[in-house]
Amino acid sequence: MGGLASLYALGKRPDFFTTALSFSTHWPIGGNPLVDALINGLPQPGSHKVWMSHGDKGLDAEYSPFQKYADALMIEKGWHLQQDFMTKTYSRSGHNERSWAKYIDQPMNFWLA
Secondary structure: OOEEEEEEEHHHOOOOOOEEEEOOOOOHOOHHHHHHHHHHEEEEOOOOOEEEEEOOOHHHHHHHHHHHHHHHHHHHHHEOOOOEEEEEEOOOOOHHHHHHHOOHHHHHHHHHH
């Protein structure tokens, strides 16, 4: 649930955190109400970054509808896809460190760019 915690932390302490990197965000635990709460709790776009990603295997296969909803909310709030906000779905990837390690360079480059 680190992905959820990362989004929550950015929303609660935007003065301290500048970026949320959320791998395999476990949206199903709270469904769309959780998506609403966390996305609407984020700071205004412009000086922060958000990365959200998930795979298509195992537990991650359940995330897509919630992630699409989160993406729509982000855009509605004024976040710019591929600028201050990224969302990715990785083929043949699951909810585990081995999967995340295969693409860790992408969120790190997004964060540090």
